[in-house]
Amino acid sequence: xxxxRLAGVSQSAVSRAFTPGASIAAETRSRVEDAAxxxxxxxxxxxxxxxxxxxxxxxxxxxxxxxxxxxxVLEAMSRGLQARGYQLLLFTPxxxxxxxxxxxxxLAWRIDGLILASSTLSSALAEQCRAAGxxxxxxxxxxxxxxxxxVTGENLxxxxxIAQFLAAGGHRRMGFLAGIENSSTSRDRERGFFGWxxxxxxxxxxxxxGLYRFDAAAAAARRLLARTDRPEAIFCGNDHMATAVAEVxxxxxxxxxxxxxxxxxxDDTAPARWPSxxxxxxxxxxxxxxxxxxALVCEMIENPEAETRHxxxxxxxxxxxxxxxxxEGCVSLEGQLVWRPVEPE
Amino acid sequence: xxxxRLAGVSQSAVSRAFTPGASIAAETRSRVEDAAxxxxxxxxxxxxxxxxxxxxxxxxxxxxxxxxxxxxVLEAMSRGLQARGYQLLLFTPxxxxxxxxxxxxxLAWRIDGLILASSTLSSALAEQCRAAGxxxxxxxxxxxxxxxxxVTGENLxxxxxIAQFLAAGGHRRMGFLAGIENSSTSRDRERGFFGWxxxxxxxxxxxxxGLYRFDAAAAAARRLLARTDRPEAIFCGNDHMATAVAEVxxxxxxxxxxxxxxxxxxDDTAPARWPSxxxxxxxxxxxxxxxxxxALVCEMIENPEAETRHxxxxxxxxxxxxxxxxxEGCVSLEGQLVWRPVEPE
DNA sequence: GCCGACCTTGCATGCGAATGCAAACTGCGC
DNA sequence: GCGCAGTTTGCATTCGCATGCAAGGTCGGC
Numbered sequence: 001x002x003x004x005r006l007a008g009v010s011q012s013a014v015s016r017a018f019t020p021g022a023s024i025a026a027e028t029r030s031r032v033e034d035a036a037x038x039x040x041x042x043x044x045x046x047x048x049x050x051x052x053x054x055x056x057x058x059x060x061x062x063x064x065x066x067x068x069x070x071x072x073v074l075e076a077m078s079r080g081l082q083a084r085g086y087q088l089l090l091f092t093p094x095x096x097x098x099x100x101x102x103x104x105x106x107l108a109w110r111i112d113g114l115i116l117a118s119s120t121l122s123s124a125l126a127e128q129c130r131a132a133g134x135x136x137x138x139x140x141x142x143x144x145x146x147x148x149x150x151v152t153g154e155n156l157x158x159x160x161x162i163a164q165f166l167a168a169g170g171h172r173r174m175g176f177l178a179g180i181e182n183s184s185t186s187r188d189r190e191r192g193f194f195g196w197x198x199x200x201x202x203x204x205x206x207x208x209x210g211l212y213r214f215d216a217a218a219a220a221a222r223r224l225l226a227r228t229d230r231p232e233a234i235f236c237g238n239d240h241m242a243t244a245v246a247e248v249x250x251x252x253x254x255x256x257x258x259x260x261x262x263x264x265x266x267d268d269t270a271p272a273r274w275p276s277x278x279x280x281x282x283x284x285x286x287x288x289x290x291x292x293x294x295a296l297v298c299e300m301i302e303n304p305e306a307e308t309r310h311x312x313x314x315x316x317x318x319x320x321x322x323x324x325x326x327x328e329g330c331v332s333l334e335g336q337l338v339w340r341p342v343e344p345e
Numbered sequence: 346x347x348x349x350r351l352a353g354v355s356q357s358a359v360s361r362a363f364t365p366g367a368s369i370a371a372e373t374r375s376r377v378e379d380a381a382x383x384x385x386x387x388x389x390x391x392x393x394x395x396x397x398x399x400x401x402x403x404x405x406x407x408x409x410x411x412x413x414x415x416x417x418v419l420e421a422m423s424r425g426l427q428a429r430g431y432q433l434l435l436f437t438p439x440x441x442x443x444x445x446x447x448x449x450x451x452l453a454w455r456i457d458g459l460i461l462a463s464s465t466l467s468s469a470l471a472e473q474c475r476a477a478g479x480x481x482x483x484x485x486x487x488x489x490x491x492x493x494x495x496v497t498g499e500n501l502x503x504x505x506x507i508a509q510f511l512a513a514g515g516h517r518r519m520g521f522l523a524g525i526e527n528s529s530t531s532r533d534r535e536r537g538f539f540g541w542x543x544x545x546x547x548x549x550x551x552x553x554x555g556l557y558r559f560d561a562a563a564a565a566a567r568r569l570l571a572r573t574d575r576p577e578a579i580f581c582g583n584d585h586m587a588t589a590v591a592e593v594x595x596x597x598x599x600x601x602x603x604x605x606x607x608x609x610x611x612d613d614t615a616p617a618r619w620p621s622x623x624x625x626x627x628x629x630x631x632x633x634x635x636x637x638x639x640a641l642v643c644e645m646i647e648n649p650e651a652e653t654r655h656x657x658x659x660x661x662x663x664x665x666x667x668x669x670x671x672x673e674g675c676v677s678l679e680g681q682l683v684w685r686p687v688e689p690e
Numbered sequence: 691g692c693c694g695a696c697c698t699t700g701c702a703t704g705c706g707a708a709t710g711c712a713a714a715c716t717g718c719g720c
Numbered sequence: 721g722c723g724c725a726g727t728t729t730g731c732a733t734t735c736g737c738a739t740g741c742a743a744g745g746t747c748g749g750c
Contacts, residue, residue, distance in 0.1 A: 010730045015707055022708095025728060040477065045453040046400060047706035049391045050735050057434075065416035066615060074419075075410040078437040082447050087454065090405075090433045092423040102427050108390040109432065132385065214615070243619070251620035270411060270559070274588070275596035276621045355700045360737055367738095370698060392736035395705050 007035035018043045049110070058297060059089045059111040061103075063118040066214060067240040068269040072286055073117060073139070080294035086112070093118060107132055113297040115139050119183040119212060135300035139293050140284070142184045147308045149300065151293045153266075153284035154315050155185050159192020159235070161317045162264050162282060165339045166233045167202065168326035171262060174205040175224050175231030177241055179212040186212070186237050189266060193235055206231050210241040217241035221248040225255070233262035233323060239269045239281055246277055246322065262323035268315075278321035289313045352380035363388045394455070403642060404456040406436045406448075408463040411559060412585040413614040417631055418462060418484070425639035431457070438463060452477055458642040460484050464528040464557060480645035484638050485629070487529045492653045494645065496638045498611075498629035499660050500530050504537020504580070506662045507609050507627060510684045511578045512547065513671035516607060519550040520569050520576030522586055524557040531557070531582050534611060538580055551576050555586040562586035566593040570600070578607035578668060584614045584626055591622055591667065607668035613660075623666035634658045 004011045009028060016022035017032035036042070049055040058081055065071050078088045091106045103125065106114070114129050117139040126148050129136045138150035166174055176193055179186035190207075197205060208224050210217030217236070221244060224231060236242035242265030249255040249263070257263055265272055268283035292311050300306060317339035319330050329341045349356045354373060361367035362377035381387070394400040403426050407415050423433045436451050448470065451459070459474050462484040471493050474481045483495035511519060521538055524531035535552075542550060553569050555562030562581070566589060569576060581587035587610030594600040594608070602608055610617055613628035637656045645651060662684035664675050674686045 011707075012709080012730060013728085015709085016729090019708080023728065028728075042449065042453055044395075044455060044706055045450070046391055046394045046455055047735090048708075050389075050395055050706080050737095051708045053735070055391060060435075063420075065420040068413075071410035071413075071416035071419075074416075074435070075408075075437055078435050079439075082437065082450070085450075087450060088435045089402075090419070090423050090435045092420055092427070094424075104387065105390070105427070105430075105432060108387055110389060110391055247620050271616075275592050356737075357700060357739080358698090360739085361699090364738080368698065373698080389736055392705090393738075395707095395736080396738045398705070 003032065003035045003039055003041045006039060007032045015043075053110070054301075055110050055112055056085055057087045057089050057109060057111045059091050059106045059109070059114045061091045061093050061106075061114070061116045061118050063093050063120055064213070067212065067238065068271055069140075069238065069240070069267045069284070070117060072269065073290060076286055076290040077115070077117075077294065080290055084294065084298055086298075093120070103129075107134070110134075112301050113137065115293060115297060116141070119180050119185060133304075135297060135304060137293060137297050137300065140185060140289070142310060144184075149296060149309045149311075151289055151296060151311045151313065152185065152188075153289065153313055154282075155188035155266075156192040158266060158282035158315060158317070159189040159194075160196040161192075161339060161341075162235050162266075163193045163196035163200075163202075164341055165280075165317055165319075165326065165329075166235065166262060166264065166323065167197070167200065168329055168341065169233070169262060169324040170326075171233040171324070172202060173229065173232050174202070175234040176205045176207050177210045177217060177220055177224070177234055177236040177245065178207060179210060179237035179241070181209060183212075189235075189237055205235075210237060210244070212238060212241060214240060214244045217244035218248050221245040222252065225249060225253045225261075231261075233264070235264050235266075237266060239265035239267040239272045239279060241265070242279055242281070242322075243271055243277055246279075257322050258324045264317075264323050268318050272318075272320070280318065280320045280323040282317045283315040285313060285315060348377065348380045348384055348386045351384060352377045360388075398455070399646075400455050400457055401430055402432045402434050402454060402456045404434045404436050404451045404454070404459045406438050406451075406459070406461045406463050408438050408465055409558070412557065412583065413616055414485075414583065414585070414612045414629070415462060417614065418635060421631055421635040422460070422462075422639065425635055429639065429643055431643075438465070448474075452479070455479075457646050458482065460638060460642060461486070464525050464530060478649075480642060480649060482638060482642050482645065485530060485634070487533075487655060489529075494641060494654045494656075496634055496641060496656045496658065497530065497533075498634065498658055499627075500533035500611075501537040503611060503627035503660060503662070504534040504539075505541040506537075506684060506686075507580050507611075508538045508541035508545075508547075509686055510625075510662055510664075510671065510674075511580065511607060511609065511668065512542070512545065513674055513686065514578070514607060514669040515671075516578040516669070517547065518574065518577050519547070520579040521550045521552050522555045522562060522565055522569070522579055522581040522590065523552060524555060524582035524586070526554060528557075534580075534582055550580075555582060555589070557583060557586060559585060559589045562589035563593050566590040567597065570594060570598045570606075576606075578609070580609045580611075582611060584610035584612045584617045584624060586610070587624055587626070587667075588616055588622055591624075602667050603669045609662075609668050613663050617663075617665070625663065625665045625668040627662045628660040630658060630660060 004014045016024040017029045062070050081088050113135040115137045126136045136148050142150040208220035210220045249261050255261045265279045265281035268281040272279035272281045319337040330337050331340045349359045361369040362374045410416050426433050458480045460482045471481045481493050487495040553565035555565045594606050600606045610624045610626035613626040617624035617626045664682040675682050676685045
């Protein structure tokens with residue numbers, strides 16, 4: 001080690017100089033730092049990982065970044081992890097479900113934790129990682145049964161609230177645009193929505209599948225809106241699909257929103273706030289969700305024996321202009337209109 | 346090594362079994378693979394990197410993923426790199442320009458290459474990395490002078506074509522919404538736009554700065570549209586800002602697009618294709634740009650002595666509905682209308 | 691049956707840093 | 721002046737894998 005020689009110390013001292021909290025004299029440390037600076041030396045994270053057997057890398061799986069929600073999540077996650085001294089290894093799984101060769105690669109990196117932020121990943125995969133001994137966290141999805149922690153929004157409550165909101169708006173014939181069939185988020189939102197409607201004597205909504213994708217959602221919207229018994233209101237499984245439905249409704253069917261059709265989304269992403277969409281949407285607040293996720297992975301790394309946890313981050317039904325407004329029940333909160341019904345949900 | 350013992354071979358043999366092209370008998374390899382499978386063993390990429398001194402990790406810096414262009418780039422890049430056996434370490438630089446502590450971290454990982462896909466990064470930083478001996482590639486930006494390779498779209502030509510297109514559309518009083526002041530992309534687009542107009546006897550366009558951000562662009566649009574000599578057409582430095590301008594023009598000023606105001610963007614991202622915006626935009630084709638970038642970093646890694654290269658990926662002015670259509674000059678190309686003027690640019 | 695060419699294999703070493711242990715040093719109280 | 725506690729330091733080993741080198745094995749040609 002040249003730095004050691006230049007500073008006139010041993011390699012151990014150099015190592016300690018760059019290890020916070022190590023036993024080293026202040027004067028020695030600064031001598032090493034000077035030497036390092038003049039030689040352009042910086043500690044090798046790879047070698048360090050090898051000896052400490054902690055990589056300080058978190059793998060994050062994210063597919064379909066077209067949906068605005070995920071880029072925002074990714075950016076926040078990256079910052080959150082960096083703030084805690086972790087790096088983010090991005091990993092984009094292919095559509096093909098099982099046995100990703102790419103996951104193999106990621107696992108080979110001995111990542112300290114894995115965040116699955118993609119509804120399309122099979123949960124068998126999560127199980128497999130957990131078996132490999134690395135903490136796995138599901139982001140914006142869950143699996144019941146298996147022992148994998150998760151951070152999600154209030155999918156069930158959101159679905160119920162939206163049903164109630166649309167009902168209060170005077171709608172009776174509703175539609176639901178599902179995301180990916182076997183994703184927990186879509187299932188829970190649907191359960192909440194259908195559940196409330198059934199309990200309150202509403203007819204069963206029409207249902208189509210949009211796979212959480214723009215094109216598929218647009219196609220589903222065409223099917224839904226071409227019907228003679230076209231729904232008066234559609235709850236779209238997320239904002240991304242809701243924008244697709246809005247586009248089709250307006251530009252292909254000449255419908256006015258919300259006069260001819262009410263639309264509600266989920267996520268409350270940036271485009272929902274654009275006046276063109278002005279989307280009423282149940283929020284999945286970005287920062288709280290990401291903060292929870294980052295904190296949770298870190299905890300799981302510190303204490304691998306900890307109990308599985310399922311954190312649910314509270315959201316609000318943010319009321320904007322894409323759905324007919326109920327005569328009462330909307331209150332202003334932090335500059336936003338939110339739906340706060342008096343009656344219990 | 347347990348695997349070696351179980352397979353009855355030496356550790357070297359295990360290593361060779363997992364090294365493509367290594368000298369090992371087929372029978373031995375499969376015996377090792379069996380043993381590995383039953384023990385759940387997989388090679389440690391960290392240790393491998395330590396000995397080979399090649400990490401097979403590419404650092405990618407991306408900030409402000411709100412702009413749709415970058416998530417799409419990121420996803421494509423991730424897939425492209427994975428296909429070549431590289432991992433993508435994501436790195437979100439802070440707004441503060443110089444001396445990122447995070448970059449230190451990334452450099453500590455001895456990444457094989459660095460792709461800067463963020464207009465906000467200082468180029469001093471790129472220089473510093475190159476000095477550290479790792480190949481640096483600028484994506485969607487350049488620096489003249491310094492020896493850093495880059496992949497960009499046709500910023501200059503795009504700017505000129507847009508000027509010509511708007512002129513052909515009968516506009517005379519134009520506006521330009523700049524991105525980040527000292528970014529090469531914004532500068533080149535502006536140069537092209539202003540250049541053509543000046544050469545052809547048009548008045549100098551009004552100019553505002555949108556910093557490539559939605560909010561800033563909206564604010565700039567308000568300033569621009571509130572003027573009595575409001576421009577008839579605005580060239581926005583990218584699609585992201587163009588959507589902001591469209592929102593403000595329509596919903597705050599009651600302008601109809603393109604009747605009252607023509608709008609042209611840059612990038613041709615997904616939202617540009619949404620009917621609500623139907624944005625005429627100069628394309629920066631995603632796949633070709635990303636493919637070029639991936640190929641170029643890989644080359645630079647293989648051959649660090651190679652010459653600096655500046656790849657410019659060809660784009661088209663995709664004509665949609667946000668700007669008044671010139672009476673002639675638009676031709677259909679692969680299902681899209683593009684601007685192909687007869688006269689030289 | 692012998693020799694050389696070629697294919698496989700194991701041995702030993704190195705990559706760059708972390709760390710337990712013991713040695714060296716410092717300062718202090720008596 | 722001595723002993724002891726506390727602080728620094730260096731030594732030697734370790735992490736898991738790659739790889740040059742030499743040894744062992746196989747096979748075909750003569």
